Structures are given as C-alpha cells and as structure tokens.
Amino acid sequence: MLAYVLITVKSGSERDFLKEISEFKEVVEANLVIGENDVVIKIDVEDIVHMDKFLTEKLRVQPDVFLTTTMIITEQIKPKA
Numbered sequence: 001m002l003a004y005v006l007i008t009v010k011s012g013s014e015r016d017f018l019k020e021i022s023e024f025k026e027v028v029e030a031n032l033v034i035g036e037n038d039v040v041i042k043i044d045v046e047d048i049v050h051m052d053k054f055l056t057e058k059l060r061v062q063p064d065v066f067l068t069t070t071m072i073i074t075e076q077i078k079p080k081a
Helices: 014-021 048-059
Strands: 002-009 027-032 039-044 065-072
Touching: 002 014, 002 048, 014 027, 014 039, 048 065
Parallel strands: none
Antiparallel strands: 002 039, 002 065, 027 039
8 A cells, every 4th residue: 555645854854864764664765855855765564554643653753743634545657667
C-alpha cells in the first residue's frame, strides 16, 4: 500500500528532519518542498494497520512534526520506460 504524507515541521528543522526520516524502512521517497508543507514523503506499507502504526508511532512522535496529511494512493500509472 502506497501513500504520500505531507508534513509541516518546526521552522529551521526541515533538512535535519528530512535526513532522519529518510532512514525509516517505510519511506521510499523523501522530498523537501516549498509551499504549505515542508516535506513530502512516499511510504510503502503492508496494510492500513501498518500505516497507522508508522504514522502514530514513528512519524507523528518526532519532536519537530507540527502537522501531517496522508493521501493513500488508489491507482498509479507508471511512466513508460
């Protein structure tokens, strides 16, 4: 199960936070962005239970996390090789 998570973090902690969360096995992509959010990650989890545990026990407990928004991917079109 794939999902994007938009994350707002404490000002000034963006780059350190990005490096830290990129080490989590569930995170397959991590990006620093400009806009309403600071970081966008793509996660790959087994199921909704695994997603809930990742979000509540790993991500949202990080001291610099202010807000998260999760978007579950329901269909994906891969670019042609």
